[in-house]
Amino acid sequence: MEGKARNAPALLFLSLTCVFLSLSTLTLSTSPHFQTLTINPLPEKPTLSWADTEPESETQTLSDSTSSEASTTTSLSVQLHHLDALSSDKTPQDLFNSRLTRDASRVRSLTSLAAAAGRTNGTRARGPGFSSSVISGLAQGSGEYFTRLGVGTPARYVFMVLDTGSDVVWIQCAPCKKCYSQTDPVFDPTKSRSFANIPCGSPLCRRLDSPGCNTKKQVCVYQVSYGDGSFTYGEFSTETLTFRGNRVGRVALGCGHDNEGLFVGAAGLLGLGRGRLSFPSQIGRRFNRKFSYCLVDRSASSKPSSMVFGDSAISRTARFTPLVSNPKLDTFYYVELLGISVGGTRVPGITASLFKLDSTGNGGSYN
Secondary structure: OEEEOOOOOOOOOOOOOOOOOOOOOOOOOOOOOOOOOOOOOOOOOOOOOEEEEOOOOOOOOOOOOOOOOOOOOOEEEEOOOOHHHHOOOOOHHHHHHHHHHHHHHHHHHHHHHHHHHHEEOOEEOOOOOEEEEEEEOHHHOOOOEEEEEEEOOOOEEEEEEEEOOOOOOEEEEOOOOEOOOEOOOOEOHHHOOOOEEOEOOOHHHHOOOOOEEEOOOOEEEEEEEEOOOOEEEEEEEEEEEEEOOEEEEEEEEEEEEEEEOOOOEOOEEEEOOOOOOOHHHHOHHHHOOOEEEEOOOOOOOOOOEEEEEOHHHOOOOOOOOOEEOOOOOOOOOEEOOOOOEEOOEEOOOOOHHHHOOOOOOOOOEEO
């Protein structure tokens, strides 16, 4: 049985920074400049024609590298006119609006082509990354922070708890043996085209701390328990998750049929720990192994919390400190704490040795 602590104080980000997107790189001009747009009338509607004519100059064609003979050819020439020249019945303002509409259509088409080229097996290729909204769970009766994401194909959007103190991603699944009350409908894996069970004994199944096997179905079984006594149990599987339109395929997650404890409102949990089965560890290569989150006060509404994956997660002004690994517990993000200062004054008697992580896994400072 996996024992994980939930909701350790969110004091340390993987990127060790609270990122406000683009603010550090955005330059605003305080003196705007304006350009006057002059709309001129169109010329008379042209007459289109084309003809097979002799070229104005001879075209030389070499049959091989030693040939010096030139041959003349005929060419096909056409007159080119702008599309708007055929719309003599429209006003200049109408034509201007049509150009804007065509430009917008081209942008949508190019964006769609680029997105299609970047997807591989339902997963967007490596790039700058993606983001996800973070909201307080107070409205759902929970003290957790939630994110909204899509599960399955087609995507069905649900609230998920964010937890940097555990690894396994899981969601409540139908049919439920025992499920707690959640805001959204319970996820039905039979209605998803991308859902797949993980076989017993597979490499993904063996990554679980205590893997099990449903011998009747020959599928991997997971069970995770938390420090507050809550637990989830079900089949281990892979599924596609969608973050604001960005699809991430083949994410290993638990499909929980028996979920009990202090869970409220959310459909499941997005494990953001440092272990092998956490969401960041599973897809780290796809966003250059970078993510950050910024959590505002639960009751605040003016500035929303956020979570960012990829290069955009790191501010140009960010400062870094190395992460320390605990050989006995790989879930938490440990750092080396050298001392404590209050009001700029170092507190005497507190040295780095007091917080040192030893070989047995004791001590240390983590998020």
